[in-house]
Amino acid sequence: MTWVLANFGQIWRLTLDHIALSVPPILLGFLIAVPLGWIAHRYAPFRGAILTLGGLLYTIPGIALFLSLPVILGTRILDPINVVVGMTIYAVALLVRTAADAFDAVSGDVRQSSVAIGYGPVRRFFEVELPLAGPVLLSGLRVVSASTVSLVTIGSLIGVSSLGYFFLNGLNRRFPTEIFTGIVGVIVIAVVFDLLLVLIGRLLLPWAHVARQRERRGRGAAA
Amino acid sequence: MIAFEGVSKRFPDGSLAVDDFTLTIPSRSTTVLVGSSGSGKTTLLRMINRMVDPTGGRITIDGDDVAKLDPVKLRRRIGYVMQNSGLLPHRTVIDNVANVPILDGVKKSEAHAHALELLDTVGLDRSLAKRYPAQLSGGQQQRVGVARGLAVDPNILLMDEPFGAVDPLVRDELQQELLRIQRELSKTIVFVTHDIDEAFLLGDQVVILRTGGIVAQAGTPAEILANPADEFVASFVGAERGRRALHIDAEHGDRVLVDGTGRVAGVLTDGPGGMAGTAAGSAPE
Numbered sequence: 001m002t003w004v005l006a007n008f009g010q011i012w013r014l015t016l017d018h019i020a021l022s023v024p025p026i027l028l029g030f031l032i033a034v035p036l037g038w039i040a041h042r043y044a045p046f047r048g049a050i051l052t053l054g055g056l057l058y059t060i061p062g063i064a065l066f067l068s069l070p071v072i073l074g075t076r077i078l079d080p081i082n083v084v085v086g087m088t089i090y091a092v093a094l095l096v097r098t099a100a101d102a103f104d105a106v107s108g109d110v111r112q113s114s115v116a117i118g119y120g121p122v123r124r125f126f127e128v129e130l131p132l133a134g135p136v137l138l139s140g141l142r143v144v145s146a147s148t149v150s151l152v153t154i155g156s157l158i159g160v161s162s163l164g165y166f167f168l169n170g171l172n173r174r175f176p177t178e179i180f181t182g183i184v185g186v187i188v189i190a191v192v193f194d195l196l197l198v199l200i201g202r203l204l205l206p207w208a209h210v211a212r213q214r215e216r217r218g219r220g221a222a223a
Numbered sequence: 224m225i226a227f228e229g230v231s232k233r234f235p236d237g238s239l240a241v242d243d244f245t246l247t248i249p250s251r252s253t254t255v256l257v258g259s260s261g262s263g264k265t266t267l268l269r270m271i272n273r274m275v276d277p278t279g280g281r282i283t284i285d286g287d288d289v290a291k292l293d294p295v296k297l298r299r300r301i302g303y304v305m306q307n308s309g310l311l312p313h314r315t316v317i318d319n320v321a322n323v324p325i326l327d328g329v330k331k332s333e334a335h336a337h338a339l340e341l342l343d344t345v346g347l348d349r350s351l352a353k354r355y356p357a358q359l360s361g362g363q364q365q366r367v368g369v370a371r372g373l374a375v376d377p378n379i380l381l382m383d384e385p386f387g388a389v390d391p392l393v394r395d396e397l398q399q400e401l402l403r404i405q406r407e408l409s410k411t412i413v414f415v416t417h418d419i420d421e422a423f424l425l426g427d428q429v430v431i432l433r434t435g436g437i438v439a440q441a442g443t444p445a446e447i448l449a450n451p452a453d454e455f456v457a458s459f460v461g462a463e464r465g466r467r468a469l470h471i472d473a474e475h476g477d478r479v480l481v482d483g484t485g486r487v488a489g490v491l492t493d494g495p496g497g498m499a500g501t502a503a504g505s506a507p508e
């Protein structure tokens with residue numbers, strides 16, 4: 001505990017670094033995976049290719065990715081961009097299948113009816129399909145968020161600062177308190193992100209909450 | 224007036240859903256297309272607002288070939304009501320009803336004010352305006368669907384088995400409401416159903432379809448009942464089995480009507496109306 005108090009400044013700084021590294025990949029991953037998922041949903045011939053590529057990308061070992069990205073991108077090896085790009089690739093890989101499933105799950109009746117009442121294709125995407133895919137997209141985003149916050153720690157191996165530094169340093173010094181601090185920090189960030197996502201979901205998708213409540217009530221009554 | 228002129232539809236998979244269909248649908252009255260499942264009713268209906276494009280023939284609305292009209296604009300001026308209401312689950316009742324006018328550029332406050340009036344028209348309490356569709360009963364959802372169909376004050380209202388999924392009491396009530404609305408608004412309604420009783424109740428003109436959108440008979444309910452064109456029609460309307468031939472059966476008392484199959488069909492009353500409607504009027508929603 002004294003170590004934590006004494007090093008609070010550093011813990012706080014690394015926490016902020018960790019957040020700064022985690023947020024862009026989550027957002028970028030979402031922005032890239034949603035259109036890809038929609039294409040996979042809409043155009044059957046691309047579906048296999050997109051989903052397979054997503055699956056393959058996820059199997060690239062993190063450290064290999066971080067070491068090869070500077071070569072591919074022409075960035076310096078210590079550049080945090082490498083971690084952001086690598087994490088974004090994982091985020092897309094994780095989310096693209098969920099995104100395709102999310103669009104698949106939009107009721108055909110509702111889609112037909114939006115065509116029938118005069119939605120053109122663009123507004124139909126933004127005002128009908130995307131919001132209705134929202135609950136499934138959100139569940140996927142929560143997984144991506146937790147995974148990104150945890151994986152960002154690997155960046156420490158190539159010297160990009162995050163709470164992962166405490167794992168390495170604590171291991172080298174054989175000092176469990178420091179490792180433990182890193183772990184707790186990562187968990188706290190992941191939980192806060194998750195709560196934020198749930199809150200955003202409540203604000204943007206209030207109808208989904210209502211529908212779930214009704215379902216629960218219905219099940220209760222049936223029992 | 225809507226005219227089908229030798230219209231056919233072959234889907235890409237090769238199935239011929241509609242074959243050389245010709246029909247004139249007069250304005251300001253209700254035409255009901257009735258036929259069993261798969262007879263091409265939905266396909267016919269969707270060719271009017273270009274959700275489906277015919278592969279042969281043409282469809283005109285007041286003389287204009289719909290193939291030459293912009294489909295999105297066309298759909299916005301034609302009301303469409305479908306079986307499972309097709310309401311947008313992420314929009315409240317009021318937003319659903321005001322949806323098309325807002326798409327069309329009407330100010331939101333104006334569209335909402337009009338939407339509230341439409342809730343009155345379809346017999347829905349205004350207190351439901353802020354609910355989501357999932358918070359309504361099936362019957363209430365269908366009423367919202369009808370209100371949405373009426374929102375741009377369309378000349379044409381297309382209805383695809385709109386009351387097919389609600390229980391019989393609520394269906395009776397919704398049918399009566401539609402008759403009342405039609406008396407007030409006189410739209411050109413094209414109504415699709417597989418229920419011959421519903422067709423006879425609602426239709427000024429009833430069109431009985433065979434598989435492939437073939438017209439077995441078209442006419443007023445009275446014409447069809449009095450003179451079924453062939454055995455298919457006779458069997459479809461139930462005349463064959465004597466279901467439409469009622470007689471007083473002494474065994475049940477002198478006011479009880481029995482049909483040809485022996486089923487008790489109703490009671491002879493003194494005036495028109497009589498007890499009719501009271502049961503439906505108190506039906507729970």
Ligand SMILES: Nc1ncnc2c1ncn2[C@@H]1O[C@H](COP(=O)(O)OP(=O)(O)O)[C@@H](O)[C@H]1O
Nearest residue numbers: 234236238240259260261262263264265266267
């Ligand atoms: N999109 C489609 N692709 C291929 N076949 C279709 C499609 N829509 C309808 N059909 C076929 O056309 C026929 C008529 O269908 P439909 O118009 O839906 O009939 P109904 O509404 O009377 O039940 C059916 O055999 C159906 O399988």
Ligand SMILES: [Mg+2]
Nearest residue numbers: 264265266383
């Ligand atoms: Mg149908």
